[in-house]
Amino acid sequence: MENFIVSARKYRPATFASVVGQSHITTTLKNAILNDHLAQAFLFCGPRGVGKTTCARILAKTINCHHITSEGEACGECESCVAFQNNASFNIHELDAASNNSVEDIRNLVEQVRYPPQNGKYKIYIIDEVHMLSNAAFNAFLKTLEEPPRYAIFILATTEKHKIIPTILSRCQIYDFNRIQISDIANHLASIAEKEGIKAEPQALHLIAQKADGGLRDALSMFDLIVTFSADNTITYQKTIENLHILDYDYYFRITDCLWQNDLSQTLLIFDEILKKGFDGHLFVIGLAEHWRNLLVSKDTQTIVLLQTADEIKKRYAEQAKNLPLSWLISAMNVLQQVDIQYKNSKNPKLLVEIALMKIAYLQKAIELSQIVQNQNFADDKKKVPTP
Numbered sequence: 001m002e003n004f005i006v007s008a009r010k011y012r013p014a015t016f017a018s019v020v021g022q023s024h025i026t027t028t029l030k031n032a033i034l035n036d037h038l039a040q041a042f043l044f045c046g047p048r049g050v051g052k053t054t055c056a057r058i059l060a061k062t063i064n065c066h067h068i069t070s071e072g073e074a075c076g077e078c079e080s081c082v083a084f085q086n087n088a089s090f091n092i093h094e095l096d097a098a099s100n101n102s103v104e105d106i107r108n109l110v111e112q113v114r115y116p117p118q119n120g121k122y123k124i125y126i127i128d129e130v131h132m133l134s135n136a137a138f139n140a141f142l143k144t145l146e147e148p149p150r151y152a153i154f155i156l157a158t159t160e161k162h163k164i165i166p167t168i169l170s171r172c173q174i175y176d177f178n179r180i181q182i183s184d185i186a187n188h189l190a191s192i193a194e195k196e197g198i199k200a201e202p203q204a205l206h207l208i209a210q211k212a213d214g215g216l217r218d219a220l221s222m223f224d225l226i227v228t229f230s231a232d233n234t235i236t237y238q239k240t241i242e243n244l245h246i247l248d249y250d251y252y253f254r255i256t257d258c259l260w261q262n263d264l265s266q267t268l269l270i271f272d273e274i275l276k277k278g279f280d281g282h283l284f285v286i287g288l289a290e291h292w293r294n295l296l297v298s299k300d301t302q303t304i305v306l307l308q309t310a311d312e313i314k315k316r317y318a319e320q321a322k323n324l325p326l327s328w329l330i331s332a333m334n335v336l337q338q339v340d341i342q343y344k345n346s347k348n349p350k351l352l353v354e355i356a357l358m359k360i361a362y363l364q365k366a367i368e369l370s371q372i373v374q375n376q377n378f379a380d381d382k383k384k385v386p387t388p
């Protein structure tokens with residue numbers, strides 16, 4: 001049987017151009033390479049799995065390439081590039097500071113820095129999770145970082161920039177990596193699915209992208225998980241919600257319809273069904289609030305761009321949003337927001353949500369009633385004879 005290679009490894013970008021969603025960084029790096037304006041110490045900051053190590057490796061490969069392209073990319077064919085691609089280059093050293101954070105580990109690294117590269121121009125040292133280095137290790141490293149030999153380049157990476165001491169920060173050029181946009185992740189997954197001959201429903205890929213919360217590595221792991229469970233090489237919406245234990249959008253659409261139509265009993269039954277399926281009540285409240293936020297942005301042709309979901313679902317949002325007045329949506333969201341705040345301290349959170357749903361189910365009646373009262377008062381005022 002063919003060995004299964006996880007997608008995150010198989011599809012690690014080999015060029016700056018194939019890095020998703022970090023063009024502010026890749027463009028700057030390419031320009032620095034083309035203008036021969038490289039810093040000697042970089043700090044790559046940002047959430048997990050967004051391309052920090054990937055960019056560090058591409059940078060390492062590119063600056064040692066013998067035929068850098070006019071776009072600032074490595075040629076991928078020269079001796080140095082081939083060595084990098086086969087993990088056989090002596091010019092790249094990676095240290096995971098999460099597990100090698102002692103003074104000894106850093107001393108070994110500093111010792112290596114003294115030897116110039118035998119082939120190629122630069123030796124690159126990538127120190128991942130650099131915030132995990134012990135204080136003593138940091139101090140042992142500072143001197144080297146301050147006066148590195150000309151051929152040495154350090155790329156420090158961290159998910160927790162605030163833990164990096166100012167003396168290190170001030171010596172590095174700092175690059176902040178973004179969380180990757182849902183649509184960019186979904187498109188990337190779609191292109192991988194195509195290469196792998198996997199049929200994937202766009203809605204399913206959007207769902208994975210949403211759940212990944214901006215991290216491409218996490219998105220790829222979820223993608224692999226669903227493929228593994230799928231006997232027929234397909235990724236459907238249904239399989240995705242089951243595997244990732246996500247509440248089906250359909251519940252939010254249905255409960256919103258019931259609430260708007262004052263159908264309290266159906267609303268409570270749906271909520272009960274959701275809890276019985278093992279979903280958390282608080283997550284349901286947050287999910288419903290998000291659903292209404294999506295309805296709100298769908299009401300306006302300008303804000304609809306803020307709706308990051310598959311086209312099919314977009315149509316459904318637009319359809320539901322059409323029937324719901326803005327005033328109702330805003331009042332309903334206010335009620336829900338109170339539940340969100342009170343949920344954690346409530347002794348009976350289920351009842352808290354039920355009461356909120358009851359209030360919302362009668363919101364329209366309350367709005368109508370207050371309008372009737374207002375109109376009545378207005379009519380009464382008009383009838384009043386002004387006092388002389």
Ligand SMILES: Nc1ncnc2c1ncn2[C@@H]1O[C@H](COP(=O)(O)OP(=O)(O)OP(=O)(O)O)[C@@H](O)[C@H]1O
Binds near residue numbers: 019054
């Ligand atoms: N921006 C991106 N574009 C394309 N693929 C990406 C990107 N970010 C992450 N990946 C995928 O996720 C894998 C892991 O990414 P990488 O190791 O570069 O993340 P990282 O930001 O260094 O994460 P960590 O902080 O956990 O070390 C890559 O092999 C690649 O498949």
Ligand SMILES: [Zn+2]
Binds near residue numbers: 077
């Ligand atoms: Zn090359």
